[in-house]
Amino acid sequence: MSGALEDRVAVVTAGGSGIGRASAQRLAADGAHVVVADIDPASAESCVEEIRAAGGAGTATRCDVSKTAELRALFAEVEEQHGALHVLHNNAGIPGAAGVDVDEDEWQRVIDINLKSAFYATTYALPLLERADGKGSIIFTSSVSGIVGSPFSPLYSVTKGGIILLMKSLAVRLGPQGIRSNAICPAMIETPMLPQFFGREQGADIAGLLAGYLSSVPLGRPAAPAEVGTVVAFLAGDASSFVTGAAIPVDGGFLAK
Numbered sequence: 001m002s003g004a005l006e007d008r009v010a011v012v013t014a015g016g017s018g019i020g021r022a023s024a025q026r027l028a029a030d031g032a033h034v035v036v037a038d039i040d041p042a043s044a045e046s047c048v049e050e051i052r053a054a055g056g057a058g059t060a061t062r063c064d065v066s067k068t069a070e071l072r073a074l075f076a077e078v079e080e081q082h083g084a085l086h087v088l089h090n091n092a093g094i095p096g097a098a099g100v101d102v103d104e105d106e107w108q109r110v111i112d113i114n115l116k117s118a119f120y121a122t123t124y125a126l127p128l129l130e131r132a133d134g135k136g137s138i139i140f141t142s143s144v145s146g147i148v149g150s151p152f153s154p155l156y157s158v159t160k161g162g163i164i165l166l167m168k169s170l171a172v173r174l175g176p177q178g179i180r181s182n183a184i185c186p187a188m189i190e191t192p193m194l195p196q197f198f199g200r201e202q203g204a205d206i207a208g209l210l211a212g213y214l215s216s217v218p219l220g221r222p223a224a225p226a227e228v229g230t231v232v233a234f235l236a237g238d239a240s241s242f243v244t245g246a247a248i249p250v251d252g253g254f255l256a257k
Contacts, residue, residue, distance in 0.1 A: 004237045006031035008135065010087035011078060013065050013121060016043025018191030019141060020091040022225035023232040028056030030233050032087060037063040037074055065092040065117035066109070075124040085128035087236040090118035090163075091141040096155045107155060114159035119166060126174075134178030139235050140167045142183040144251050160185075164247050171245030180244035182235045187251035188213060188222040218253030 005027060015024040016038030028034045028051040036051075036058055038044035044060035051058040059081070063074045078085055096110035097103070118140055129136035145153075146160030163183060170181040214222065228250050234240050235248070249255045 002030045004030040004233070004239070005087070008032045008086035008132075008236075009035070009078065009082045009084065010089065010236065011035045011037060011074070011085060011121075011125065012089040012091055013037050013063065013117065014039075014092035015089075016040050016047050019186065019189060019225050019228045019232075020089070021047050022229035023089055023091065024058065025051055025054070025056075026226065026229035026233045027087060027089075027236060028058055029054065030237065031056075032236070033057040033059070033082070035059045035061060035074075035078055037061050037065075039064050065121065066112040068116075068120045071117065071121050072124050075121075075128060078125075079128055083128075084131035085125055086132045086135050087137050087139070088122065088125045088129065089139045089141070089232060089236075090121050091139075092117050093141060093143075093159070096153055096159070098153050100154055102155055110155055110159060114156070115162050115166075118163055122166075122170065126179075129174075129179050130177060132179070135238075136174075136177070136179035137236050137240075138167070138170060138174075138179065138181045139232055140164075140181075140183040142167070142185045142247060144185050144187045144249060144254055146183075147185055147247065147249070147255060167247065168245050175244055180235075180240070182240070182243060182245070183247045184228060184231055184235070185247050185249045185251065185255075186223065186228055187249070187254040188217055189228060189250075190222045190224055216254060216257065217251070218256065221252065223250060223252060 010032040012024040014020040015036035041062040048058040048060040142163040143160040150157040167183040
């Protein structure tokens with residue numbers, strides 16, 4: 001454990017798997033007490049068990065981020081147990097439907113999980129971040145599809161592009177309070193969600209689409225979730241104390257072309 005985040009409290013939404021799990025474990029390894037929030041309580045609990053087994057500290061809690069009442073309850077719990085919050089990683093997201101012929105209920109579900117949840121989680125967390133003595137850090141999981149258009153899902157790009165402008169707006173608004181706001185923009189990450197991105201259309205050649213996408217990544221491989229977690233940890237701590245308003249690609253060079 002590095003101790004870079006010792007005595008700090010972090011919340012990671014969708015922290016039970018994938019990027020969220022790796023980020024939670026890395027934040028804990030750096031000394032933070034991590035509240036792992038996930039719609040699947042078993043996944044959240046298993047993440048916290050691994051954190052504790054490695055010598056870290058964490059708490060698991062169930063939260064459906066699409067419901068504002070549950071988000072409000074999450075941060076009320078953090079206030080009761082810790083009194084302040086130093087790191088908020090708004091990580092929850094889903095691929096959503098492909099194309100432009102999207103059922104309205106599905107459209108709303110993607111908006112609620114990918115965009116609305118990040119807005120309201122930040123709203124409810126803000127009074128706690130203001131008590132972080134100038135150490136507050138908000139980190140959003142966007143995507144390379146929030147910077148360049150996605151040929152697979154315009155809806156996904158809408159939400160992830162919105163996340164980037166939300167992040168930038170908060171950086172400007174909250175900077176005078178010493179609260180930083182940044183986003184990570186992953187590309188091809190080896191998570192359970194990865195095949196879903198390429199299998200949204202019926203009959204899709206998932207293996208072929210994966211191979212085609214990989215050919216556009218200069219490093220020639222997908223990233224492990226832990227490689228994203230290291231960037232999250234950087235943005236969470238004092239090493240990035242003058243970094244705010246940044247959308248940081250974690251993409252193997254995808255956006256450099």
